Amino acid sequence: MTTLTINGKQHDVALPEDTPLLWTLRDELGMTGTKFGCGMALCGACTVHMDGEAIRSCVTPISAAAGKRITTIEAVGEDQVGLTLQQAWQEHGVPQCGYCQAGQIMSATALLHKTPRPNDQQIREAMSGNICRCGTYTRIHAAIKQASASIGAKGAAK
Secondary structure: OEEEEEOOEEEEEOOOOOOEHHHHHHHHOOOOOOOOOOOOOOOOOOEEEEOOEEEEOOOOEHHHHOOOEEEOOOOHHHOHHHHHHHHHHHHOOOOOOOOOHHHHHHHHHHHHHHOOOOOHHHHHHHHOOOOOOOOOHHHHHHHHHHHHHHHHHHHHHO
16 A cells, blocks of 8 residues: 655555556556657646655656655646746747646646746757647746746745
8 A cells, every 4th residue: 555645635645556646646646637648758738746846747657756845737827826827828829739737837846836937949959858739848848937926026026
């Protein structure tokens, strides 16, 4: 039995320790917001946070996730940075097919938590592991810049 803390709630799962976190989220816990893409940590569709860091859940065994805080796309909007990013995503019309969007938002949220005012190069580097087959990279970049500015303005107003 492995206990996982996902989106602030504990879940006991009776699965082999080498079961990928992605399949545990999707098949065992019914959290289907996290997507399967390549299965080799190359596309970023399966990105979640583990203790605030963006990780690829398709190659992360649940044994590595035990005792860590896991955040998925289902809860990223509970965080001000994640919520602001989701709003910027909508304003810029980023999603097309939408398949990569959960992973993109998770990577962008991790970036803005670590680097609230990223420059263009930092955004490109942080997002380089997330592939969008629709090619919405320009809009993703603009949404991250807008969210960064918005978060900065809110912080300055406090």
